[in-house]
Structures are given as C-alpha cells and as structure tokens.
Amino acid sequence: xxxxxxxxxxxxxxxxxxxxxxxxxxxxxxxxxxxxxxxxxxxxxxxxxxxxxxxxxxxxxxxxxxxxxxxxxxxxxxxxxxxxxxxxxxxxxxxxxxxxxxxxxxxxxxxx
Amino acid sequence: xxxxxxxxxxxxxxxxxxxxxxxxxxxxxxxxxxxxxxxxxxxxxxxxxxxxxxxxxxxxxxxxxxxxxxxxxxxxxxxxxxxxxxxxxxxxxxxxxxxxxxxxxxxxxxxx
DNA sequence: CTAATAGTTAAGTGGATGCTTCAGTATTCG
DNA sequence: CGAATACTGAAGCATCCACTTAACTATTAG
Numbered sequence: 402x403x404x405x406x407x408x409x410x411x412x413x414x415x416x417x418x419x420x421x422x423x424x425x426x427x428x429x430x431x432x433x434x435x436x437x438x439x440x441x442x443x444x445x446x447x448x449x450x451x452x453x454x455x456x457x458x459x460x461x462x463x464x465x466x467x468x469x470x471x472x473x474x475x476x477x478x479x480x481x482x483x484x485x486x487x488x489x490x491x492x493x494x495x496x497x498x499x500x501x502x503x504x505x506x507x508x509x510x511x512x513x
Numbered sequence: 514x515x516x517x518x519x520x521x522x523x524x525x526x527x528x529x530x531x532x533x534x535x536x537x538x539x540x541x542x543x544x545x546x547x548x549x550x551x552x553x554x555x556x557x558x559x560x561x562x563x564x565x566x567x568x569x570x571x572x573x574x575x576x577x578x579x580x581x582x583x584x585x586x587x588x589x590x591x592x593x594x595x596x597x598x599x600x601x602x603x604x605x606x607x608x609x610x611x612x613x614x615x616x617x618x619x620x621x622x623x624x625x
Numbered sequence: 626c627t628a629a630t631a632g633t634t635a636a637g638t639g640g641a642t643g644c645t646t647c648a649g650t651a652t653t654c655g
Numbered sequence: 656c657g658a659a660t661a662c663t664g665a666a667g668c669a670t671c672c673a674c675t676t677a678a679c680t681a682t683t684a685g
Contacts, residue, residue: 406522
C-alpha cells in the first residue's frame with residue numbers, strides 16, 4: 402500500500418502513467434515529454450514497477466512498458482472504503498442529531 | 514495532488530486517518546495506538562493538515578483533529594478517472610480485435 | 626501555588642529520494 | 656565491420672523524510 406501511494410506521489414511518475422494509458426510505450430517515449438534525464442526516467446520506472454502499477458518487458462534493445470491496473474484499483478479501493486465509512490458516519494451523526502432534536506422538542510413541549 | 518498521495522503513503526498516517534474516521538480525536542488519542550513519539554505524531558499531523566485531508570483546532574490545551582474528506586475524494590477521482598480511461602482503452606482494443614477477427618474471417622471465407 | 630497534563634519547538638541523525646553525469650552494454654542499421 | 660540507438664549501472668550530491676531526545680509553553684486539577 403505504502404509503495405503504491407508513494408509511486409503516485411510524484412508528478413513525473415503520474416505523467417508516465419498518463420502516457421501509458423494511451424497504450425504501451427518504450428522508455429525513451431516515456432522520457433520524451435519529461436524534462437529529466439533518461440536514467441532518471443528509468444529510476445521512476447523502477448518505482449512504478451516496484452509498486453505493481455506498471456509492467457515492462459524487453460525485446461531486443463527496447464523495453465516496452467504498460468499499465469497493470471490492479472495496483473491502481475487497490476489504492477482506489479482503500480480510498481473509497483474510507484470515503485464510504487465517512488459518509489456512513491455522517492449518516493449516523495445525522496440520525497443522532499435528529500433523535501436529539503426530537504427529544505429536545507418533546508422536552509420543550511409543555512405538558513398540557 | 515503530490516501532497517495528498519504523499520500523505521497517504523505512510524502507514525502511521527493512514528492509521529491516523531482510520532482512527533479519525535471513528536470521530537474526532539486529540540493528538541494524544543491519535544498517538545496512543547502508534548509506537549512512535551508524540552512529536553512524531555505531531556509531524557505526521559502537519560503533513561496530513563498540509564495535504565488538506567485533516568483539519569484541527571485547539572481549545573484550551575487540547576487540539577482536536579477531524580477528517581476533511583474533500584482531499585480524499587480528489588485523490589479518489591484522480592485514480593478512478595485513470596481506471597476509467599484504462600477500461601475504455603480495453604473496450605476500444607476489444608472492438609478493434611473483433612473487427613480484425615471479422616476481417617480475417619471474411620478474408621478466410623472462400624469466395625464461392 | 627504546585628503538579629500533572631497536552632502539546633509544541635528545536636536540533637540532530639540515519640536513511641531514502643530525485644536528480645545528475647559519465648561510462649558502460651547490447652542491439653540494430655548501413 | 657563501424658556508427659547510431661536504446662537503454663543500464665554506478666557514483667555522487669542536495670534535499671527530504673521519519674524519527675528521536677531534550678527543553679519548553681500553555682492549561683487545568685488538587
């Protein structure tokens with residue numbers, strides 16, 4: 402989990418992911434739009450592969466990279482579970498406040 | 514965006530978030546289940562607040578922290594957009610392969 | 626007032642990160 | 656073959672990160 406969020410926490414790596422969403426790419430294709438050196442791109446690639454977000458294989462002298470969306474969905478699930486909990490909590494809070502409101506109302510209702 | 518994913522990339526910080534999903538908590542309450550020093554917790558809290566995921570205010574000598582789920586949903590949106598793109602891409606690829614399959618099939622179909 | 630509680634600040638440390646440059650190694654083209 | 660291409664590895668460097676300890680400032684309780 403740590404590694405996935407860490408992988409997503411860098412703008413260059415997110416740009417690489419975005420590029421790969423259009424289809425597989427070589428290392429140099431990934432590097433082209435970025436303003437960093439090729440070795441730096443390779444290092445980012447290591448991070449992405451280490452997190453499981455990207456997969457790559459080498460054929461001849463070119464390494465082709467592509468997305469492995471399972472890791473992404475793991476991260477997505479973590480967040481959305483938390484959001485769901487939060488919303489549930491808000492619901493419970495709402496019910497509680499409603500009940501309180503009712504009680505206060507009946508308390509305030511002057512007993513005939 | 515960087516800061517949100519970075520905030521989520523640490524297990525202690527995610528534990529703090531999980532604790533806060535049960536309701537507001539003081540700094541020491543956040544620290545109790547963690548095996549790190551209080552100042553370390555405060556530093557994590559700074560990171561969480563800097564990312565917008567957590568909000569806090571001090572009353573007397575106790576600082577109360579609570580979740581601010583907007584930042585979380587920002588991160589969730591980033592990921593789910595990418596997953597959606599990926600699925601769309603898979604669909605397009607599927608269509609393409611279907612077409613290819615049709616063509617090959619009609620090619621192979623012996624002209625009477 | 627004194628002591629306990631809750632948190633804050635500051636300084637330091639070891640290790641990771643992101644980046645560079647330079648020097649390789651394969652692979653493919655002419 | 657020699658030259659261009661596509662990476663890969665290693666070293667170095669500044670900065671950041673997570674964490675610590677120690678000293679400090681409120682605030683509240685006895």
